[in-house]
Amino acid sequence: METSKVLRAEVKNIFFSYGDKPILKGVNLPIVEDKITALIGPSGCGKTTLLRCFNRMHDLYNPVNYQGEILLYPDKINILSRDIDPMEVRMRIGMVFQKPNPFPKSIFDNVAYGLTVRGVRKKSFITERVERSLRQAGLWDEVKDRLDSSATAMSGGQQQRLCIARALATDPEILLLDEPTSALDPISTGHIEELISELKKDVTIIIVTHNLHQASRISDYTAFMYLGELVEYDKSEKIFTNPSESRTENYITGRFG
Amino acid sequence: MRFQIEEMRRNIKWRQLKNQIFVYIGLLTLLFTLITLLALMIDLARTGVPRISLEFFLNFPSRFAEKAGILSAWVGTLCVMLTTASVAIPLGICAGVYLEEYARKNWFTEIIELNITNLAGIPSITFGLMALGIFVYKLGLGQSIVTAGLTLGLLVLPIIIVTTREAIRAIPNTIREASYALGSSKWQTVHHHIVPYSSGGILTGVIIALSRAIGETAPLLTVGALTYIAFLPHSPVIQDLPFLSFEWLRDPFTVLPIQMFNWVSRPQEEFHVNAAATGIVLLCVTLGMNAIAIVIRYRFRKRMKW
């Protein structure tokens, strides 16, 4: 692998089990800055579990136990450490979920939520951030006249773009996308894929996806996971045209999964 | 411009503090509520336990507090509950089954449902007023066990209907489809599948409803339960054919909560002891029944894995 890329994070030896069922078995993975890394694999391979480790979502539920480290660069802090408050991790790493889940509030309040909960009070700052995030998400022109209207009145594709804007408003260091287009129709999916490709210049992105075509279209690096292990990681070009591992090839060509 | 880490950490500390304070407030509220329940039970026990004895259960009320007992009261409760159960259980379950399995979504069904929700919220004493006018006088049933049973039966009917419906709703549609797909009629599906699979939930609802009826005082006072009864109703079993008598239905009556009410309303302290003792009996019965219902519900949910 090339040494000229800058890392944003590094996953080191993650073991994760739910009760006594092991889900992740010793995963190691680099995350390159300002690039899109895709996690692919069949159902149950642990990709969503791994994604949710990045923002400590598992801490919300019991009983889980996990070991290992995720180092956030450039300071190389282990964000999985018990000494670090999960709230801080979630303030620095954002997430967009599979099913669009805007709050039953206005569009403005949705996007501003991440800022208001962390105590930002300056109205001018918030307004400016909301506009910037909505522009980044490609929604600004559509909603600029109705920022006070209810967010739940929008279409599925628009709602998901809103959720992306909402996650971007807090300037996250990494943006996690958990199958963001699987609940959307093909046209909205196309729009969002374009959006994601543009966003990578501003923020590092990790995306979990079932859709191999999507992964090959938009990602720079791809990690193929199977039954809790990382089978292969490389530049997407290579994974999708000439994978080294036979399991990877079998999955890509549709022999299983 | 990314947010400063230091500022973030300070903000987090402050928010976590507010979070923790609320957790303590919540815990305090919980403790307060549970401790009040405990205080109630301990106070009742301290006062009333000395009076509890076999004589207490086998004596009639009397002018002398130490000799007074709850015989007429608990027999009355039993008789009234028998009537209540025979009214409310069949009516309630049938109504619940109809509303969940047969009723079409039209305006009339909506009215029935609205009506049941409304009935659940009517003050219990209003049922007593209705029973006084209709059962006691209009229908001439008098101030008797059957009146009491009917009144309480109608009072707890909504509880049974609602729990029956919830229990039936928990059955997944795939089971119904499987039954119909094999050529069953609607009634066969209800009879062989719906009712048996929801029986745990229905049983829970019945127990809770009866426990509520046992504790009800106000409607029975209105209907004319006597607060001083020194005799028992006629026995349901008689010596000649047909060996069953329904004369007891027309007898005057009293029930446990009314006996307790009577004793607690007296100024003399000795009667308060009796009231406390009755309270303990009432608590044991109602809390016991509810606890059983909770256990049945839990066991049933574990068993029924769809």
Added chain:
Amino acid sequence: MTHQPDLRLRSFTSVAHPVRRMRRFREAIIESFLFLCAASSIIITVGIVGTLIIESFPFFKQVSLKEFLTGTEWTPLFSDAKFGVLPLLCGTFLTTLIALLVAVPLGTILAVYLSEFVDPRVREVLKPCLELLAAVPTVVFGYFALLFVTPLLQKFFPALSGFNVLGAGLVMGIMIIPYICSLSEDAMRSVPDHMREASMALGASRFQTAFRVVIPGAFSGMTSAFVLGISRAFGETMVVAIAAGMQPNFTANVLEPAETITAYIVQVSMGDLPHGSIGYQTIYVVGLLLFCVTFSFNVLALFLRKRFVEKE
């Protein structure tokens, strides 16, 4: 003759076939029977409303509605009878107010705590405990109010009379806490989990998530719970009959006794008033008033709950 019976139907029998007709007839009978059971609930309501109205009718021939609703003296059983219901309304109102001042804050805090902060496994244990509290008969709470709470309060308020509004109201409030808590908690639990996840993922604390996302989302459901609590407190009988006294008292002083509508009905029922006398009619009149008030609250609560469901 074949050796084995052929179990396949050779053809579809017509719908008019006697067996099929018989079956359909039987199904129809069963359905009609079940329908009657369900419709019986309507008969009950008709019975209640009808009785209240019919029995109250003669009363209003003798007493004007104005005197009834605005008079401040309630002495229907005296020779010089006065029929102003305000003292009874006042007693009911005062006890309800105190009860709600206790039950609404405590019940809501408890509901938020149980729904948003407590581990699901602990919640499974705590909810049944609250259910048990709700199962205690009201007459036992009445005993508690008269013989435990009132003496306790008298240590702090020496002027407190033996029968008083404060003690009855407080105990009634504690009695209603599980009711409000359970209804509010149901409303909050129906806000989907992915809302909470979205909020936490943006860096909010559980407290912020609860108050900024969950409660606004469950608000109509929670207000519906409060309104039902009011209705419940209004209609409560035994606690006030035992502990608040049976003297009508048009006052704002909670340390004094005051009779409520429900306690009055009990008082008259326990005496021996001749059927049909005006004294007897008064229990129906106040009963009708009680029904109208609680019915309005119930309708309001239903309306709020429907709005809540529609928002989902």
